[in-house]
Amino acid sequence: MQRHTKHIIILCFLLLTLNAFSKDVIVSKDNEINSVKKALAVSENGDRIIVRHGYYRENDIVVDKSVEIYGEDFPVIDLEYNYQGFTVKAGNVSIFGLDIRNIATNYMHDFSGIKIENSNYCTVENNRLYNNFFAVYLAGSDYCTVKNNIITGFAKTESSSGNGIHLWKCKNILIENNETSGHRDGIYFEFVMNTKIINNFSHNNLRYGLHFMFSDSNSYLKNLFRDNGAGVAVMYTKNIEMSENRFEDNWGPSSYGILLKEISNSVIRRNLFVRNTTGIFMEGSDKLMIKENEFRENGFAVKILGNCINDTLLNNNFTANTFDISSNSSRNDNYYSGNYWDKYSGYDLNNDNTGDIPYRPVSLYSIMIEKVPESIIMLKSLITEILDLTEKAMPVFIPESLSDESPRMKMNEYD
Amino acid sequence: MKIKILKYIFLDLFRSKFILAYTFFLLLMTITVVYIGHDTSKAVISILNIILFIVPLVSIIFGTIHFYNSREFIEFLLTQPVARKSIFWSEYFGLSASLSLSFITGVGLPLIFIGINIQGVYLIISGVLLTLIFVSLAFLASSAVNDRVKGIGLSILIWLYLSVIFDGFVMMIFYLLRDYPLDKIIVGLTSLNPVDLTRILILLQIEISALMGFTGATFQNFFGSITGKIYSLIMLLIWIILPAMISLRVFKRKNF
Structure with a gap:
């Protein structure tokens, strides 16, 4: 009995210290750790990286540990058109409150502001993504959340631009309260299952506000799609x-x-x-x-x-x-x-x-238009109204x- | 002398009950549409329907009736030392000026009042051009036929042809030749009819043109360009000048 109690106490102590292992890493301009990359190098799984408000010129940040990256007052990560932003390669990563901007265009690697590759249970929340090629890109990742982000692009042509929120081969994702504009497709899905898209606002995108293919069993609720190409x-x-x-x-x-x-x-x-x-x-x-x-x-x-x-x-x-x-x-x-x-x-x-x-x-005229598209040129002319009237009186066609x-x-x- | 006759005819007509009623009708209709819609673009679509129907009809019927009614007046003037040409042009411009003025008052004023845009400008210009065209056609019909009833019948027929029958033929051609590329032919065909031409010119100005798909795009390409605009203006001017010149010729040689 005595021995058991001892074991339990040791176990409790271990659990406590386990929690104490996770630490906060502060990124700040005046700090020794003055970039997210440096912070990632010194952090372990479960750590929290707090990025203080500031302007950070960084790119190609690979997140291969389960950390939480937390931006205070929207620190700017300027990629300066060099490479892409965050590439998440570990599960349970959250990225919160960052302002990521100015990405280079690359068709081979689909450069993105935040890319989550084959990682589950990740969260992208409250970020601002400005002038990116792809903004948020999820590939082969399940149970992730993309929430409250403001995504603004400056796409010029369809062929030279990327999507706002891009999902490829994902399951059980929640996309909520995001605003996407100025990309090729606001939200793009391919091979995505059991996903909820709620309350998003997708507007002024070049092609589609929302575009999905081969994506079964999803629900789209309360979204607003306005003025998309x-x-x-x-x-x-x-x-x-x-x-x-x-x-x-x-x-x-x-x-x-x-x-x-x-x-x-x-x-x-x-x-x-x-x-x-x-x-x-x-x-x-x-x-x-x-x-x-x-x-x-x-x-x-x-x-x-x-x-x-x-x-x-x-x-x-x-x-x-x-x-x-x-x-x-x-x-x-x-x-x-x-x-x-x-x-x-x-x-x-x-x-x-x-x-x-x-x-x-x-109406007879609308059938005529489907048969001979050119006849749309008679729109609002007297003859079409007469046609519709006669058909209404004596339906034949x-x-x-x-x-x-x-x-x-x-x-x-x-x- | 010529100006005097013109002024007399214009004032006489402009005070006539019919022109007043016409002005009042247009004014009432436009104000109703404008105040229901509160939006110039939408008002333009609603007014367009009525303009394409009413303006040609009123211009041609009233023009024909006026010409027959002023026959005695013309005969009286012909006894005076006045050239037939100046009598004809005075009649023509007197009539078309009063009809145009009542159109501008009836449709233009309310539009200017709520803030006119490019679509409204197109609408007013097209309305005035349609008035001129159908007054020309009215003079053609009435100088060609001596009998009043036949003359009015002829002008109704001209109106019916340009407003309905021509479009019916065009639709038939579309249907029969639907396997061939038609867009260029359509541009050619519709520009032969002043009613269609003005309708399309106005439709292309308003956002409903997006409905027109690739056919609309062909039209936009052509009529949106400077060449297209000049071409359509020339086509409309031909529709004014040609019937007027022919009826002047008939009028000059006519034995009253």
Whole structure:
């Protein structure tokens, strides 16, 4: 018994000292340790490196120990266009509160402000990344968090620029509250699973605000995508949830709110699409539930190509769009119900807020445009209005099934 | 002498009930649109629809009716030592000045009031050009046909052709030739119609042009350049001058 107690005391003591082994390393301009690199050289796993406010000219900082790098009052790490910034090669690393700027462009190594390679449980939080090629780059890393960062790039052409937050082959990542602008793609995903993207603001990027491919089972919630070159592109993916996002001002000849290509079994719910050339563009997408979204002032609210099947548009609101639904097919394999269409001119005798005659959301002119794209030049001319009017009175060309059997008389309200 | 006639015709017309009603209608419509929208670009789209429809129709119908109504006045003037040419031009400019002025008052004033931009300027210039074009066409119709009813019928037909039927033909051509590259042909075809030409010129100024995709881009390339602008101005001027010259020729040789 006596011996046991002794052992326990020794064990407790050991545990205490284990904690005492981790130490704070202070980086400061007037210190002997005046660079992050020097601090890393003297630190051990579990240490905390505190970087005091200042201007540090450093590059190629390889973090191969599980340390926490903590910037006080946003110390500037100026890479001076020499090489890349932080390369994390150990798990459990956190980088917090740094201002990393001025990276060189390199296509071979995809230079990035913070690159996390094959390391799990890392955190990138509260940083400012300014004028980087790639800003935050995660490759083969799982269970990481990228949070509260402000990422600003100055991309000039698509081919010579990198992405704001770039994820490749990652699992269980949380991306939250970041603001990315001025990169090629704001947020880029490839082979990423079970990831949450919440509350980010991606704007003024050259190509897509959000771009993902082969990334199943992710959810995108409450993000705002505004004024990106081509909107948001989602490709070759299944089991996606996109809810409560806002897609605004993606306005240009080849811009979309969301571009969906080969997507299946996904839910698009309670999003807001305002002033996009095309709100949703769907190609080869099936079993989608597009529900309770709001489409306002878009050129084309929804473009559904003929190879989309079993999609449902339920309880959405369509207001002030130039065209509501446009399709290139004379068949319809999708289901529309309970939507509010501001162009609906039917009546509701029994006052149950459901129109008594079905609404046909595709106009003859929009079919004409899909068949002969050049005829868009007749936009706003008298002939197109006459065409639509005659088709409305006597439907001949538009597929019978392409209609909303229970259009709402008033806007759908969601709580 | 010529100025005197012009001044008389202009003042006479500008005080007429019809022109006043026209001005008032345009003013009311523009103010409504502007105050609902509060945004010049959006107002331009709404006004555009009405302008492309109303301005040509009013100009050509009113022009034709006016020409037939002032037949006795013209006959009286012809007994005086005045050249037929100056009578014709006085009639032409008197009418088009009063119609243009009421258009500028009706549409231009509210737009200037909320702060005009380049789109508004395009809108007003196109409206005035459309007025001139359709007054020319009205004179052509009314000097070519002696019978009043037939003349008005002809001018309605001209309006219908340029506003609807021509576009119908163009759409048909698009559809029949859809397997061929059409963008250059479209630029050529649409510039043959003043209504289409002004519509596209204004649409390219507003952001809705993004909807037009690559066809729009072809147009933007052409009409956005200085050459394109000069070309379209020349096309519109031809539409003003040519019918006017032909009707002047007919008017000179006419046996009243």
